Amino acid sequence: MTENLERILSEHRFFHGLDKAFLELAAGCAKNVRFEAGQFIFHEGEAADQFYLVREGRVALQVSAPGRGAATFLTIGPGEVFGVNWLLPPFRWVYDAKALEPTRAISMDARCLRGKCESDHNLGYDIMMRLMPILIERLHETRLQFLDLYKSHA
């Protein structure tokens, strides 16, 4: 079972090339999950106790505003990850995640993974180096969205 998860993790873009010993450690925190279209995966304000690696399907990250409904600010597809609030306090979701179509993912138990990163700083460093480019890229993309480039500037 764990061996199968190791293989799935190693094939996912996020963990691609991870040292085999680290992969075994990470697989100990992982499980396969499946969501139906329209199903909420988590809600804003809840404890960020999982970290998700999408294998198939698509997930919308949303923020709701009174009178405006749910606004999707990013969609996540195969090979991508979401739920990075697991890493640092206050370990709380700051948006909703909703499956837009039938979605298969690997769910990493955040407490378990944090513990392993804490006890093996080499693993922690490796995972941090995988997360940072994603966070930087998303910050950059958010800036571009904020610029509203396609708006008519009459």
Next chain:
Amino acid sequence: MPDVPMSETAALLHARPMVPQIAHVRRRRHDAPDAWTLELDMANGERFLYAPGQFNMLTAFGVGEAAISVSGDPAEGPLIHTIRAVGPVSKALSQLGVGDPIGVRGPFGVGWPMAQAEGKDVVVVAGGLGLAPLRPALYRLLRERARYGRVTLLFGARRPEDILFRQEVERWRGRLDIDVEVTVDHATDEWRGHVGVVTNLISRLDTDPSKTVAMVCGPEVMMRFVAMALIDKGLGEETIHLSMERNMKCAIGHCGHCQLGATFICRDGPVFTYARLKPLLAVKEL
């Protein structure tokens, strides 16, 4: 030079490049909240010949002249322009009704590298109204499909309701010979497609950079980051082509209104390789 035969209109253009030909509006269509598409018939009855990526100077009589890319099919049908109403001239042009006269001066400039793209995979990246100048290239790619490898369209829009040529984009999505991905910057819960900037789609792109040509059009900031994302994918600077927009006036490289350093956008472009544009794009306020 454009790869089209010399017509009577073209001969007149060479002889008197500042004199517009008369055309009349055959049809008008509202294609996005602030964009109108005009189908034009030339008054002399000729078919207007042009290469994908070229532009015309359109005259709203009594108001002025503006540079507008051709957005129709170069192989058939009327001359088509898609206009965003942003200034007095483009507003006047977009308000023209069926039968109204319009001045057409052109075609001008260097278009998309259709010949260079033959035998290669082609990635077309459009942002907002940038799909309009790319549409003639897409028509050519689809019409002469066997000449090209894999064809991909990555299209970014502001919101779902701002998607230009929406029905046509949906038709392309249904075809098996082109991969179409559309993303929007902002969406409500009803939208089921991608949300995020168009560069995000490039990171998911599966292509062999050694045999890929990219054609990019959209806001300049978007094009800068798209070019960088394509470079990160392994494409060479000479294989990335961008269509630039500047304040063009004479369209024949005389007046200097559209000059970027020593480069005239109207005469030397509007389509350039990233290798040529890169140093110019880095200069602020050029």
